[in-house]
Amino acid sequence: MSSNNLDQLYRQVIMDHYKNPRNKGVLEDDSLTINMNNPTCGDRIQLTLKVNDGKVTDAKFEGEGCSISMSSASMMTQAIKGKDIKEALKLSTIFSDMMQGKDYDDGIDLGDIEALSGVSKFPARIKCATLAWKAMEKGLKEDEQ
Template identity: 90%
Template sequence: MSSNNLDQLYRQVIMDHYKNPRNKGVIEDGSLTVNMNNPTCGDRIQLTMNVEDGIVTNAKFEGEGCSISMSSASMMTQAIKGKKIDDALKLSKIFSDMMQGKDYDDDLDLGDIEALSGVSKFPARIKCATLAWKAMEKGLTDGTKE
């Protein structure tokens, strides 16, 4: 597939998650709630998660922002459901490396998340893409301490 066709496919995936977000909403009995914003562009997110026996059993988000921040939140909530906390945090590290243009474990199937790889070419947009991931990290590291 040519680079131009791949870019177009990635744009379509991002716009699909933006227009039809997965896991949009609030978990009323969410054990973890994290609110974060990106003051430079106005993106904001509220992430709610349920964690049972060290596994993220549910994750939803509410928020406002650009197509990149909202589609990234949609993709992230899909990716972490059913994952152990350590695996969700590892996935976040891989995503962060991808956003910074660093080498990452490309043996791992990132699914739709890979559509955001082009964001690394636009440094001003990296914070948009990572907002939901930072919220997840904060919730899983700060919120699960006994």
Template identity: 80%
Template sequence: MSFSNLDQLYRQVIMDHYKNPRNKGSLEDGNLTIDMNNPTCGDRIHLTMKVEDGKVTDAKFEGEGCSISMASASMMTQTIIGKDVETAYKLSHVFSEMIQGKEYDEEDLDLGDMEALQGVSKFPARIKCATLAWKAMEKGLNE
């Protein structure tokens, strides 16, 4: 697959998550609630998660922002549901390395649709957009 075809595919994946977000909403029985924003561009997220016995059993988000921010939140919730907390942290670390254009070790982790965001590394101003949901998730798990 040529670079332009791959780039087009990645754009389609991002737009699909933006227009049809997965896990959008709020959990009534969530035990973690995190609100974060990116004052530079106005992105904001309200993340609710349910963590039981060291495992993320559910996650939902609400918010406003650019396509990258909202697509990333959709991908993040989709990726961490069903994972233990340690794996969620590892995924966050790998995502952060990838989004900054650094070498990253997947450690047999399935990045799924998140790989569509790796091109963001070429646009440093957009990195905060892509990482907002992940930082919210980490903040929630740390509390």
């Protein structure tokens, strides 16, 4: 597939997650709630996670921001559901490496998340893409303590 076609496909995946977000909403009861924002551009997210026996059993988000931040949150919640904490944090490390243009473990199927790989070419947008991931890391690390 040509680079142009791949870029177009990635844009379509990002816009699909933005217009039809997965896991939008708030979890109640025993959920972790993490609020984060990116003051440089105004993106904000409230991430709620349900963790049972060291596993992320559910994840939802609310927020407002650009298509990159909101689609990344949608993709992230899909990716971590059903994963144990260690796996979810490893995915976050892989995502962070991808955003920084570093080599990353490409033996793991990132699914839709790979559509965000082009963001690494736009340093100002990296914070948008990583906002939800940073919220997830913060919540899971605080929950472990």
